[in-house]
Amino acid sequence: MSATRLPGTPRLLRALNDRAALELLLEQGPLTRARIGELTGLSKVTASQLVERLEERGLVTRVGEQAGGRGPNAQLYAVRPGSAYVVGVDVGAERVVAACADITGAVAGRVEQSTKDTDDPVGVVHNAVVQAASSAGAELSSVRRIVLGTPGLVDPGTGDITFAFNLPRWHSGLLAALREDLHTPVVFENDVNLAAVAEAQSGAAQGTADFVLVWLDAGVGLAIMLGGRLHHGSSGAAGEIGYLPVPGVPIPRDVSKRAKPAFQQLAGADAVRAVAAEHGFAADGAADAVRAAIAAGTAGGPVLDELARRLALGVASTCVVLDPPLVVLAGEVGQAGGAALAERVQHEVAAITLVRPRVVSTGLTEEPILRGALRTALDAVRDEVFGSTVG
Numbered sequence: 065m066s067a068t069r070l071p072g073t074p075r076l077l078r079a080l081n082d083r084a085a086l087e088l089l090l091e092q093g094p095l096t097r098a099r100i101g102e103l104t105g106l107s108k109v110t111a112s113q114l115v116e117r118l119e120e121r122g123l124v125t126r127v128g129e130q131a132g133g134r135g136p137n138a139q140l141y142a143v144r145p146g147s148a149y150v151v152g153v154d155v156g157a158e159r160v161v162a163a164c165a166d167i168t169g170a171v172a173g174r175v176e177q178s179t180k181d182t183d184d185p186v187g188v189v190h191n192a193v194v195q196a197a198s199s200a201g202a203e204l205s206s207v208r209r210i211v212l213g214t215p216g217l218v219d220p221g222t223g224d225i226t227f228a229f230n231l232p233r234w235h236s237g238l239l240a241a242l243r244e245d246l247h248t249p250v251v252f253e254n255d256v257n258l259a260a261v262a263e264a265q266s267g268a269a270q271g272t273a274d275f276v277l278v279w280l281d282a283g284v285g286l287a288i289m290l291g292g293r294l295h296h297g298s299s300g301a302a303g304e305i306g307y308l309p310v311p312g313v314p315i316p317r318d319v320s321k322r323a324k325p326a327f328q329q330l331a332g333a334d335a336v337r338a339v340a341a342e343h344g345f346a347a348d349g350a351a352d353a354v355r356a357a358i359a360a361g362t363a364g365g366p367v368l369d370e371l372a373r374r375l376a377l378g379v380a381s382t383c384v385v386l387d388p389p390l391v392v393l394a395g396e397v398g399q400a401g402g403a404a405l406a407e408r409v410q411h412e413v414a415a416i417t418l419v420r421p422r423v424v425s426t427g428l429t430e431e432p433i434l435r436g437a438l439r440t441a442l443d444a445v446r447d448e449v450f451g452s453t454v455g
Contacts, residue, residue, distance in 0.1 A: 152437030258436030
């Protein structure tokens, strides 16, 4: 036996038991000491000591009593919401939305701001974060992590933005500036990746460790989840499916210029509107055009068929490499297309490749990027706070 392999110490076991109890309280709500003991397999004495320890650390609090049985009513305990807060931010080309959640995951504050008339990204984020925390009744010092979802590339090594086509003022060095300004850990993450995190938590990908999410909106993007973890690639460019070379459209040879990349030309919002208009379904927005085609029944079928053929080129190219069991179509167009579009894409992919992933529409209807940012922040902060319960 290796000399470095040591048996579990009382200190380590206490930490593991504390973490297990806190997770139970988050999942099942208020519990008595006795019930915590039953669910964790701990004795009554050990469970009582555990609760006292967590109460002293300010992580749990008494929230009521449970009647029944002989003797006094049993005290009910829950995770103390104010023990830590997080802020999630969805950064778009025209607006920033920020939400503040307590450690239980309850969203207590939300703000939305325009970014049209400013060239100061630090000031925009600062104001959004401060106002979101304030509306939640939280001091900025109690916010343990801020996660910002942005379009473009995030360098896996530095965590900084290296390329954001729609956010020219967001640049390398911004991360350090935000951390210095807010005095809080700040993390950038690609917006489509955060949508996939939300989809895995409470959307169409629940319980699926391997899946890809195809984002269909003004642009097209892809998030890759393998073994329950996001795959970013060596430069953060994994999933930039808009640049996929596909037949039928010109392939730009200089991505630094503003020419649209190939798959973006074929399946982006402009292309969706054009296809719909060709069949008599003109609309200002791509999602509106798709909804109109679906509402028209069989008359709108050719629109969905053509969109499915185009989307299948990108989905199939991804799936023959990764072979995921599930593909989620998200973004405004993916959501608008619903099952009608998803089923057609599934059929087309199976027709042109050897793989047959299940293709479904997103299970989320509101703010998936913001929800993914909050979940990412909460997972990290819970690890920090709950993992520091060693007595």
